[in-house]
Amino acid sequence: GAVMVPVNTAYKASELDFILNQSDAQALFIHSTFMAEFAKMVHRPKILSDERVFTISNLDSLAGLENTDGGLQSGYEIASSDLMSIQYTSGTTGFPKGCMLTHDYWITLSYNGACLFENYGISRCLFWAPMFYMDGQWLFLASMINGGTAFLPSKMSLSKFFDWIWLYEIEYTVLPEPVMSAHPVGDNDTEIPLKLVSAFGWRPSARADAERRFNLTARDSFGMTEVGAAVICPKDAGDKLSANTCGLTAPFRQTRVVDEDGKEVVPGTSGELQIRGRSILLGYYKRPDANAESFDGDWFRSGDLFIKDEDGYHRIVGRLKEMIKRAGENISANEVEAVLREMPQIEEAAAIAVPDEMRREEVLVFIKLAAGSSPQDCQPSDIFAHCKKQLAAFKLPRYITYAEDFPRTATRKIAKTKLDLKTCIEPIFDNQDERHLSNEEATSLF
Secondary structure (H helix, E strand, C coil), X not given: CCCECCCCCCCCHHHHHHHHHHCCCCCEEEEHHHHHHHHCCCCCCCCCCHHHEEEECCHHHHHHHCCCCCCCCCCCCCCCCCEEEEEECCCCCCCCCEEEEEHHHHHHHHHHHHHHHHHHCCCEEECCCCCCCHHHHHHHHHHHHCCCEEECCCCCCCCCHHHHHHHCCCCEEECCHHHHHHCCCCCCHHHCCCCEEECCCCCHHHHHHHHHHHCCEEECEEEECCXXXXXXXXXXXXXXXXXXXXXXXXXXXXXXXXXXXXXXXXXXXXXXXEEEECCCCCCECCCHHHHHHHEECCEEEEEEEEEECCCCCEEEEEEHHHEEEECCEEEEHHHHHHHHHCCCCEEEEEEEEEEECCCEEEEXXXXXXXXXXXXXXXXXXXXXXXXXXXXXXXXXXXXXXEECCCCECCCCCECHHHXXXXXXXXXXEECCCCEECCHHXXXXXX
């Protein structure tokens, strides 16, 4: 009957202050590695006395936590609709929000994953996502439901990734596109044990290359901490794959795409994706403001722009909050990034809005080049020419710079709010004037 609150191990004292107080934590299980940061807390909850803080230094220490007097009793019969965990979102802006998730949420999500693994005959899985996020947890549970084996590295390693695949005969993993593209082509690539990989946000050409090269199935999907699995791409998606689809509505879910007035749009039209169904989040813990903003009746507002075609296949266009508004025109950062990633010299791209006196906002793109490429091989003029062929004039980037790598969240997403001049390894180039900005001009953009 207790409620679990996973805590990001990268959190500093001020973030622990927020999480432990906002969640009303009554006990803490903490590894000795993190005690120093815990000790720096300024606003430690009074209820978290030393007797309620259980320090663990190794797995053997868990034996001392066993209750020998018959165990704790909840005082009531536990139902599947009861609160099981408060799962905090990654918090790309401000402090994270706590999603109230029931036992049935985890059951539904995990069995969806278990059925997916069973359909592909998968029993050996590599899960590198941190266990304080929902991905690591539900994938682990799905593996256990199938009686499979889960391999969990202590941390992600791009250099060791394919070694793990071969060594542990991994049949499923979430495969980041940069890992695949950076891995040298080998004579035995088609013999790799992988059967299925989750290819989140991949370019259609990269997905097709991976399937040919490794003789596996690569599929995108869409989910959120708040709703679990929302959209799943089937194996037989066919021609829909070339449109970069995330797939069809997941089991136990309904989806719709709506306009700014909350009215469902016709197929093929862009709008916000909304989701409802069995055991989505109960709401955000102690956040009535966020709950009011995030629900349209019983529909959860994803905050993501999608296009749903006449066959029910979904394609993500971008984040509502990542829309760049240039001279009254809405520009999807995701669309600009997808076009940039089609250049073979570019591995990743991040588009952000920067202020502009005349147009309100302009588009600045950070470019991470592929291995073996240099700014000389992929000059701003080349990038601009490529974009001009595929994007409307109002969507074209004005500013271009290069980054060695990006600041990232624990799940390897680009942390756009942390992009700044320190990220740049080359001067910022202004396409309008075809010149490099001075340091003062570049600073003003941020």
